[in-house]
Amino acid sequence: MTSTKSYKPIQRNLQNIHHSTSEAVLQAKPFYKRSRSNKIPQDLLGNIAILKFPRRTFWITKKLKARKFLKQNKQVTTVLEKTEKIQGRLRTAKTKHLAGIKTKQATYKENNCTFKFDVDKSYFSPRLSNERKMVADEIAKLISKAKSEKRKAKSAKSITSNILILFAGIAPYPIVIAKHLLSKKITNFKIIANELNTEAIKEAKKNIILNKLQKYITLIPGDANKLRKAKSEKRKANKIKNFDFILMPRPNLNDTFLKTALKLSKKGTTIFYHGFGTKEKVLNEIRKDTINKIGKIKIRKAGDIKPYEYRWQAQFKVK
Numbered sequence: 243m244t245s246t247k248s249y250k251p252i253q254r255n256l257q258n259i260h261h262s263t264s265e266a267v268l269q270a271k272p273f274y275k276r277s278r279s280n281k282i283p284q285d286l287l288g289n290i291a292i293l294k295f296p297r298r299t300f301w302i303t304k305k306l307k308a309r310k311f312l313k314q315n316k317q318v319t320t321v322l323e324k325t326e327k328i329q330g331r332l333r334t335a336k337t338k339h340l341a342g343i344k345t346k347q348a349t350y351k352e353n354n355c356t357f358k359f360d361v362d363k364s365y366f367s368p369r370l371s372n373e374r375k376m377v378a379d380e381i382a383k384l385i386s387k388a389k390s391e392k393r394k395a396k397s398a399k400s401i402t403s404n405i406l407i408l409f410a411g412i413a414p415y416p417i418v419i420a421k422h423l424l425s426k427k428i429t430n431f432k433i434i435a436n437e438l439n440t441e442a443i444k445e446a447k448k449n450i451i452l453n454k455l456q457k458y459i460t461l462i463p464g465d466a467n468k469l470r471k472a473k474s475e476k477r478k479a480n481k482i483k484n485f486d487f488i489l490m491p492r493p494n495l496n497d498t499f500l501k502t503a504l505k506l507s508k509k510g511t512t513i514f515y516h517g518f519g520t521k522e523k524v525l526n527e528i529r530k531d532t533i534n535k536i537g538k539i540k541i542r543k544a545g546d547i548k549p550y551e552y553r554w555q556a557q558f559k560v561k
């Protein structure tokens with residue numbers, strides 16, 4: 243049975259981060275580091291908190307801790323336990339109700355956007371909120387730079403930036419990027435978002451409407467690897483063309499999907515790629531699947547997934 247002492251650090255952690263759920267989660271240490279220091283790992287998704295207990299914790303201990311958690315954190319109205327880790331192609335996890343309102347429906351805010359979704363049906367990580375902001379900012383800077391170069395070259399042609407977001411989930415990247423571009427007065431852009439999970443697509447549709455971004459984001463359900471295989475008329479209708487930016491917040495699976503991304507790119511497309519493990523492994527898989535077709539790779543850590551294993555954000559241009 244776990245000691246009740248282990249609960250205290252979590253309370254302190256939450257008190258510091260009362261105002262912003264996403265910031266709280268970013269500040270929180272990853273699961274494995276926290277479990278070593280005897281704290282209960284947690285994910286905060288607005289009204290829902292998901293706790294992860296050590297395997298042999300008694301049910302009654304979990305219930306008592308969940309109730310205490312609920313009392314001390316007024317913004318949380320439901321406490322769930324994570325019972326299965328993220329798995330499968332759709333990267334979903336399972337949770338069980340512990341305390342508060344019996345729901346799996348989260349209402350979560352980050353980067354001035356609101357998201358509603360069922361925590362069991364789709365992948366969603368609040369830990370990526372800062373990552374989404376950084377990528378949105380980079381895209382805004384690149385679009386502004388391209389515009390000012392056009393102006394200098396006295397080109398009369400107005401440019402629409404075409405952005406493809408693969409593995410879009412419930413649409414956090416498309417929505418955060420669209421809102422960020424609009425906040426920078428960039429309006430001439432189109433986002434195409436692709437996702438395999440039909441439940442995530444349903445939630446994405448609702449979230450796009452909730453954030454009033456229907457004019458800027460189009461959803462294409464299905465397998466990313468089949469995007470090019472659609473008949474040309476259908477492709478035209480779906481606006482699948484050569485993109486200026488391709489985002490790949492990939493699932494941690496073997497397929498790099500880089501060959502597909504290259505097929506959908508043109509000379510000068512900027513690709514943002516998520517890789518997992520060591521930096522060398524990620525650089526090697528990119529080089530292997532893009533052979534001489536890309537320029538210099540910029541790479542940085544974008545969070546940890548296990549001890550000594552990281553999520554990496556690589557950015558490169560197609561030659």
Ligand SMILES: C[S@@+](CC[C@H](N)C(=O)[O-])C[C@H]1O[C@@H](n2cnc3c(N)ncnc32)[C@H](O)[C@@H]1O
Nearest residue numbers: 332365366409410411437438439465466491493
């Ligand atoms: C790591 S999640 C990222 C989700 C989302 N971008 C986010 O940040 O919350 C990866 C997503 O890729 C989707 N996926 C897996 N295989 C796919 C495929 N072949 N084609 C399209 N989407 C796929 C999963 O369903 C999952 O939603």
